[in-house]
Amino acid sequence: MSGSGKLKPAARVSGQKQDVWSIINEAAAATPKQPIVNMGQGFFGYNPPDFILEAAKKALDRVDCNQYSPTKGRPRLKRAIADAYSPFCGRKIDPETEVTITTGANEGMLSAFMAFVEPGDEVIVFEPFFDQYISNIEMPGGTIKYVPLHPPETGATKTSSAADWTIDFDELERAMTPRTKMIVINTPHNPVGKVFSKEELEKIGDLCVKNEVIILSDEVYDRLYYVPFTRMSTLSPEIERLTLTVGSAGKNFYATGWRVGWLMGPADLIKYVSAAHTRICFSSVSPLQEACAVGFEQAEAEGFWTQTVRETKAKMDRFNEVWGELGLPYSEPDGGYFVLVNMKKVKLPADYPFPAHVASRPRDFKLAWFLIQEMGVAAIPPTEFYTEGNAHLAEDYIRFAVCKEDEVLEEAKERLRGLKKYIQ
Numbered sequence: 001m002s003g004s005g006k007l008k009p010a011a012r013v014s015g016q017k018q019d020v021w022s023i024i025n026e027a028a029a030a031t032p033k034q035p036i037v038n039m040g041q042g043f044f045g046y047n048p049p050d051f052i053l054e055a056a057k058k059a060l061d062r063v064d065c066n067q068y069s070p071t072k073g074r075p076r077l078k079r080a081i082a083d084a085y086s087p088f089c090g091r092k093i094d095p096e097t098e099v100t101i102t103t104g105a106n107e108g109m110l111s112a113f114m115a116f117v118e119p120g121d122e123v124i125v126f127e128p129f130f131d132q133y134i135s136n137i138e139m140p141g142g143t144i145k146y147v148p149l150h151p152p153e154t155g156a157t158k159t160s161s162a163a164d165w166t167i168d169f170d171e172l173e174r175a176m177t178p179r180t181k182m183i184v185i186n187t188p189h190n191p192v193g194k195v196f197s198k199e200e201l202e203k204i205g206d207l208c209v210k211n212e213v214i215i216l217s218d219e220v221y222d223r224l225y226y227v228p229f230t231r232m233s234t235l236s237p238e239i240e241r242l243t244l245t246v247g248s249a250g251k252n253f254y255a256t257g258w259r260v261g262w263l264m265g266p267a268d269l270i271k272y273v274s275a276a277h278t279r280i281c282f283s284s285v286s287p288l289q290e291a292c293a294v295g296f297e298q299a300e301a302e303g304f305w306t307q308t309v310r311e312t313k314a315k316m317d318r319f320n321e322v323w324g325e326l327g328l329p330y331s332e333p334d335g336g337y338f339v340l341v342n343m344k345k346v347k348l349p350a351d352y353p354f355p356a357h358v359a360s361r362p363r364d365f366k367l368a369w370f371l372i373q374e375m376g377v378a379a380i381p382p383t384e385f386y387t388e389g390n391a392h393l394a395e396d397y398i399r400f401a402v403c404k405e406d407e408v409l410e411e412a413k414e415r416l417r418g419l420k421k422y423i424q
């Protein structure tokens, strides 16, 4: 480093410990058990449907599709999203003022926090959380107030429902202060697979109305639910007025690398999200916006929304068969494509040579390391999605992503059967 220290990085990036994705992906790449079965990160092991892929290829041949899109998004995509979502709200969504296109849900959420959070403002986040929320809130100077979802008490011994991960509403009320500016909800939830019930959402919504708190409802898995799904913004006009709904075409159409997302909400909130987005990246990938527009225009007629639920649920059931064989309990997901498995019964060898950066982390990191080294299966330790104080709640769980080809799921099951000898 130069003597002046001017090359020193900002604290927001230099203080970060190694992120879970790098730890797991590096371990997966280095293990002698190759090829690894990677059920860690939530990317799809298969392509978007043909009608959307074809639309993307065609878009590349069009001059305008290879140039900047308007900062708020391509009119065709905004219209397609407004048309696709209006039936859920029982009114016509205005594509010009109530929808804004972003570079994935991630950049959409960053834009929302940049739009509303001032230094010292508080944002409530439930644990476990999608890790990106944290830095996105901290960048504009926000302070995070954490409220844990409580796992089912019998989680280590019995398979339970993701619905059994519950909110203590007294804890939530205590977390709300006059400085609370926003709350983040995620339903269907990553990594729990919980679909918040209408009653739970109403209680959260009522608290937000009482305290005038903006609700960022992260609904990126909104097409993957296996029980009735309630959208936060549809609960009442008072709640709708405060709600920014986050969507992801990457999640909807199996194209996480396309980086197309959006925010929907009241015009007087969306305009500031768009303003922040303009300053962050100006506009989002044009040809893929066009392809996503075709996706929303045709998905219903193609039967894609029912197909995606049917196929993903079948993958979930296929994969989870192995836990019955092994006698390991899991949390049955009501939505999304992640499953949390409780591995308290897995006895790790006392003298196992964990590297220091794993040995110093909670037990789920050791479990994940062991699965990679001994079984050749990569999965995610969920305490990464907790603060230190609450990490113990999830230290026996491991998260698997089932959005992989069926053969991959079968191979994973075969390998995981090797856990039998470590289970007591």
Ligand SMILES: Cc1ncc(COP(=O)(O)O)c(C=O)c1O
Residues within 6 Å of the ligand: 042, 103, 104, 105, 106, 107, 130, 186, 189, 190, 218, 220, 247, 248, 249, 250, 251, 256, 259, 260, 261
């Ligand atoms: C809960 C949740 N929100 C947002 C995202 C990010 O979505 P996108 O890929 O559209 O940025 C993810 C991705 O894993 C997620 O799990």
